[in-house]
Amino acid sequence: MQKILIWLTLLFCAQPAFAQAPLQAVLLVDRPLPYETYIYRLLELALKNQQQAYKLEIEIIDATQPRRVKIVSSSPKNYVIALGNRNEHEKQLQPIYIPIQLGLGLGQRIMLTRSEVRDSLKGVKNLKDLSKFVFAQGLGWSDVKILQDAGLKVYTPADPASIPGMLMRKRVDLYPRGLFEIDLEYKRYVPDHPDLVIDDNIVLTYPLASFFYVREDNKLLHDAIKKGLEKAYYSGQLQDLIMTDPTFSKTLREIQLDKRVKIEVPVESLDVSEKALSALKKFTFVPGKKVGEKVK
DSSP: OHHHHHHHHHHHHHSOSSOOOOEEEEEEESSOOOTTSHHHHHHHHHHHTSSSOEEEEEEEOOOOHHHHHHHHHHOSSOEEEEEEOOHHHHHHSEEEOSOTTTTOSTTEEEEEEEHHHHHHGGGOOSHHHHTTSEEEOOTTOHHHHHHHHTTOEEEOOSOGGGHHHHHHTTSOSBEEEETTTHHHHHHHHTTTOTTEEEOSSEEEEOSOOEEEEEOTTOHHHHHHHHHHHHHHHHTTHHHHHHHHOHHHHHHHHHHOGGGSEEEEOOGGGOOOOHHHHHHHHHSOOOTTOOTTOOOO
16 A cells, blocks of 8 residues: 555656646637638647647637727737738737738739729829729728828728628729738629629739737737747748648739739838838748748
């Protein structure tokens, strides 16, 4: 009996006093998000590349972006939210300064519109030409100030899902969407708005990227995601995820950026921090990199 007690005591002492709980991460979105979606797969890749055990969940809260930002900033939950780079966001939350799409997509805007406006866009060459159109963006989106500061008229409904209907009713003319959003958004809205079209003439560009953000004092989650994303980038896994994503590869083939009129928004018009601009220069998409290769 004494030997058994000694063995049990040694066994107990050999175990950690406290088992480390998995790192919790809750991706906050405003609509259903399939697990195969790029943003979820990227966050999962980041968590796989850091050292702690983790648990990743998705939570849907149908609310405006400012409201969701407030939720992340005030909730004790380990929320993660993807947002465009904007000084206001960086003051309210703590960003992980590694662009989610390596500078592709979000800063290249393709227009959802109606057919007669698409025909009018064939003569557009610069920002002055665009100033005669009315743009639409969701309330609180990073693009709103960028477009307004560039001298463009922007309408901001609280519910972005109402914008395609406004296009059809001629209340607005153009709905800029990110390069990798445009196909999914078109397919989402065209069943209810069959006259909706994708413009094939212009691409509006500015140094806008999306980053993951966490609560300002959530250093543990911030550092874990940052470490995982950095490892994923330099190992080539992050770019591989972009290159092998079916939606991204299809979009790059079909949108044909090289055949579009490129209209750049001046940097001085942008509400972008130096840290965000630095991250866009540091973590870039590397042309010519093959799947499986490291980033050099």
